[in-house]
Amino acid sequence: MAEMDTSSSGGHKKGPGVKKGKKLSTRVDLTPMVDLGFLLITFFIFTTTMSQPTAMKLFLPKDADNPEDQNKAKESGVITLLLGKDNNVFYYEGQLAPDGSNFKSSNFKDIRGILLDKKARTNEKDLVVVLKPSSESTYKNVVDILDEMTINVLKRYALVDISPVEEQLVKLSDAAGGASASN
Amino acid sequence: MGRAKLPRKSTNIDMTAMCDVAFLLLSFFILTTKFKPAEAIAVTTPNSVAAKVAPDKDIVMITIDKDGKVFITMDEEQKKEAVCNALNTQMNLNMDVAAFKKAGFFGAPFGLMASFLALPEDQRKGEKLPGIPVLDSTDNQMVTWMRAITDAYLGTKINLLVKGDNAAKYPAFKAVIDAFKKTDQLKFQMITNPESVPTGTELWKKTMSGEKREE
Numbered sequence: 527m528a529e530m531d532t533s534s535s536g537g538h539k540k541g542p543g544v545k546k547g548k549k550l551s552t553r554v555d556l557t558p559m560v561d562l563g564f565l566l567i568t569f570f571i572f573t574t575t576m577s578q579p580t581a582m583k584l585f586l587p588k589d590a591d592n593p594e595d596q597n598k599a600k601e602s603g604v605i606t607l608l609l610g611k612d613n614n615v616f617y618y619e620g621q622l623a624p625d626g627s628n629f630k631s632s633n634f635k636d637i638r639g640i641l642l643d644k645k646a647r648t649n650e651k652d653l654v655v656v657l658k659p660s661s662e663s664t665y666k667n668v669v670d671i672l673d674e675m676t677i678n679v680l681k682r683y684a685l686v687d688i689s690p691v692e693e694q695l696v697k698l699s700d701a702a703g704g705a706s707a708s709n
Numbered sequence: 710m711g712r713a714k715l716p717r718k719s720t721n722i723d724m725t726a727m728c729d730v731a732f733l734l735l736s737f738f739i740l741t742t743k744f745k746p747a748e749a750i751a752v753t754t755p756n757s758v759a760a761k762v763a764p765d766k767d768i769v770m771i772t773i774d775k776d777g778k779v780f781i782t783m784d785e786e787q788k789k790e791a792v793c794n795a796l797n798t799q800m801n802l803n804m805d806v807a808a809f810k811k812a813g814f815f816g817a818p819f820g821l822m823a824s825f826l827a828l829p830e831d832q833r834k835g836e837k838l839p840g841i842p843v844l845d846s847t848d849n850q851m852v853t854w855m856r857a858i859t860d861a862y863l864g865t866k867i868n869l870l871v872k873g874d875n876a877a878k879y880p881a882f883k884a885v886i887d888a889f890k891k892t893d894q895l896k897f898q899m900i901t902n903p904e905s906v907p908t909g910t911e912l913w914k915k916t917m918s919g920e921k922r923e924e
Contacts, residue, residue, distance in 0.1 A: 556724030563731030581763035581898035665873035669755040
């Protein structure tokens with residue numbers, strides 16, 4: 527039977543001067559590539575966390591119809607935080623002085639120190655933080671300040687409506703405010 | 710004599726097929742990993758240190774988008790039906806119950822609810838929708854919604870969730886809270902992204918000392 531010689535083994539057929547090219551296999555060892563592939567797969571599987579949102583609880587106080595039924599707080603233990611525009615925070619301790627002398631401005635970075643300072647100075651039973659977001663503040667501000675309550679372990683705090691006087695004061699300070707808040 | 714000769718086999722296996730499978734799986738995982746599902750209402754939630762995972766059953770979620778527009782999402786079909794019927798009789802709305810049950814969220818003044826439900830699902834996108842009017846203090850429609858919802862969930866637990874955008878202004882949030890208060894729903898949760906507790910703070914010290922956190 528006639529067969530074609532495809533093997534290169536028949537070297538003797540070629541002339542003595544013809545050099546034989548070394549035949550390399552076209553096969554590549556794919557094992558490392560498979561390893562890498564599966565490594566990446568496992569990486570993706572393990573790092574894919576279902577983006578789980580968390581929830582923050584908030585309990586609302588029941589509206590008291592009678593002013594007498596409302597919770598009373600000792601004036602010395604109260605600190606009121608007012609949230610203004612552009613992440614400004616204003617605060618005063620106790621009652622707001624008629625001339626606004628105890629009305630101070632702050633921001634979200636410094637407020638932690640102020641709250642801790644107040645906490646250290648007052649009896650734990652009397653400490654109440656009153657939060658009054660103005661109409662210019664954002665939802666983020668409210669959540670941030672509530673978070674600040676959790677971070678500083680302040681047990682008694684309340685979200686209260688802002689009074690027109692305070693609203694006005696916050697607005698004025700906001701307008702003048704960038705400057706005083708920045709320094 | 711007649712002993713069968715075992716062919717000598719190479720120990721090398723052809724890896725090509727396995728490699729194919731590996732990369733096929735890899736590309737499948739890369740392509741199907743969605744980082745965040747596209748939502749009809751784009752909302753970026755604020756961060757908080759709260760560690761509790763948000764519930765996903767029996768929820769009534771109030772979404773406030775960046776312009777302060779309010780939307781309601783409910784997950785239970787039965788309750789939706791009850792809410793729809795209550796609103797229909799109370800406000801004379803003629804809403805299609807089947808469409809109401811199918812809709813993922815609601816966000817229109819009562820007058821426009823029927824046309825809102827008539828819109829095809831893919832056209833109900835956050836920016837164009839009116840949202841539920843809440844800012845008018847004499848006509849806070851959220852209160853009517855909450856009443857219908859409270860009645861529908863009577864006797865069962867509601868997980869009230871508020872999902873607000875960072876940039877949403879406070880009055881919209883306050884209007885929603887007021888509606889909660891008016892219907893005696895005094896417990897609710899705000900959806901946030903988890904954030905680590907800042908080191909050195911009191912809460913951090915507490916967690917470090919192994920004390921359990923109050924939720």
